[in-house]
Amino acid sequence: MAYIKEKQVAIEAALKAAAFCIDVQNELIATDTLEKGDKSPVTIADFGAQALVCQHLRTVFPNDIIVGEENASSLQLPENLPLLEKITAFTQRFVPEANNERVCEWIDLGNGEVNKERFWTLDPIDGTKGFLRREQYAIAIALIENGDPKVGVLACPMLPVDYDDPKRGVGCLFVAVRGEGALMASLNSHRLQLKPIHLVDGRDPKRLRCAESIEHGDHELQKKVIKEAGLHADSLKLDSQAKYGVVARGDAALYLRLPSPTQPDYREKIWDHAAGVLLVEEAGGKASDMLGQRLQFASDQTMKHNQGVVVSTPVYHRAVIDALRYFLA
Numbered sequence: 001m002a003y004i005k006e007k008q009v010a011i012e013a014a015l016k017a018a019a020f021c022i023d024v025q026n027e028l029i030a031t032d033t034l035e036k037g038d039k040s041p042v043t044i045a046d047f048g049a050q051a052l053v054c055q056h057l058r059t060v061f062p063n064d065i066i067v068g069e070e071n072a073s074s075l076q077l078p079e080n081l082p083l084l085e086k087i088t089a090f091t092q093r094f095v096p097e098a099n100n101e102r103v104c105e106w107i108d109l110g111n112g113e114v115n116k117e118r119f120w121t122l123d124p125i126d127g128t129k130g131f132l133r134r135e136q137y138a139i140a141i142a143l144i145e146n147g148d149p150k151v152g153v154l155a156c157p158m159l160p161v162d163y164d165d166p167k168r169g170v171g172c173l174f175v176a177v178r179g180e181g182a183l184m185a186s187l188n189s190h191r192l193q194l195k196p197i198h199l200v201d202g203r204d205p206k207r208l209r210c211a212e213s214i215e216h217g218d219h220e221l222q223k224k225v226i227k228e229a230g231l232h233a234d235s236l237k238l239d240s241q242a243k244y245g246v247v248a249r250g251d252a253a254l255y256l257r258l259p260s261p262t263q264p265d266y267r268e269k270i271w272d273h274a275a276g277v278l279l280v281e282e283a284g285g286k287a288s289d290m291l292g293q294r295l296q297f298a299s300d301q302t303m304k305h306n307q308g309v310v311v312s313t314p315v316y317h318r319a320v321i322d323a324l325r326y327f328l329a
């Protein structure tokens with residue numbers, strides 16, 4: 001077994017951040033949200049979850065670089081002091097020594113640079129819009145070495161443990177280490193029981209479906225490609241890297257995300273994919289961009305060499321790449 005300590009620490013950090021997000025969500029009010037430069041929302045939970053994860057990683061791996069989505073610059077503006085104080089108050093429930101200054105320092109531990117050796121990438125809340133709608137979101141943590149995700153953890157506090165059995169409740173933890181398979185645990189039981197998960201096996205036709213974003217993508221082209229690849233069941237629409245989780249555990253056969261026609265120049269971010277890609281690969285699947293090229297995690301935080309993502313079983317992956325070649329020709 002490899003990366004034992006990294007895996008353990010990433011799981012602890014993700015669970016702490018998930019508990020934090022659940023607390024904030026239960027008590028959140030509209031003014032607990034800011035708008036970023038790109039018009040996307042960021043909440044006190046995004047900031048607090050980044051602070052907690054970075055603080056935790058840094059305690060155990062003091063020399064490791066962290067590349068996270070958020071930074072504390074807006075929180076240092078005088079008009080945002082009430083917001084910062086709220087984040088600190090919630091953070092103190094998990095780390096009693098938190099104060100305003102430390103919380104900003106912990107958030108900014110996540111301002112490291114992508115490099116070719118070793119770094120962590122973190123999305124403290126992936127799917128902030130889903131979080132605000134009380135639908136799907138994920139805490140996503142990945143360790144990248146030499147451009148390759150080695151450890152990936154996704155906590156999905158709102159994801160049904162089993163779409164077909166609502167009694168099993170919501171809340172899932174996904175864990176993968178390169179070469180060691182993909183695992184999932186319910187967040188509902190007292191003891192975390194990680195069990196192996198696998199891709200869809202084709203015996204259940206209703207699971208031969210695609211997982212798609214609610215907000216992002218080219219839904220028109222996706223529809224044509226999905227059909228051409230031979231997937232006929234209605235898509236699952238859900239926010240965040242929870243889509244990687246449902247593919248890895250066989251609730252869907254494909255995650256397709258094509259560049260939106262309204263934002264053709266948007267490039268994906270490493271923290272939106274690294275953990276999920278490892279999870280699906282370790283469950284036996286394939287992940288690439290829309291041209292079938294390898295997703296690159298070590299050139300920049302923006303994946304400027306890739307467009308779109310195709311994540312699936314080897315057979316459907318091939319079929320989707322072929323269908324895309326046909327439609328894009």
Ligand SMILES: Nc1ncnc2c1ncn2[C@@H]1O[C@H](COP(=O)(O)O)[C@@H](O)[C@H]1OP(=O)(O)O
Pocket residue numbers: 040069123125126127128129130212213214215216217238239240241260263266272
């Ligand atoms: N214009 C955009 N196009 C594609 N993805 C985006 C865009 N803006 C933000 N995102 C990120 O896409 C992911 C949400 O995708 P989905 O629609 O699949 O849930 C999130 O990681 C979100 O960031 P964030 O982490 O801030 O929520």
Ligand SMILES: [Mg+2]
Pocket residue numbers: 040041042069128
């Ligand atoms: Mg965001």
Ligand SMILES: [Mg+2]
Pocket residue numbers: 123125126127271272
């Ligand atoms: Mg994200």
Ligand SMILES: [Mg+2]
Pocket residue numbers: 046069123124125126127128
């Ligand atoms: Mg985010």
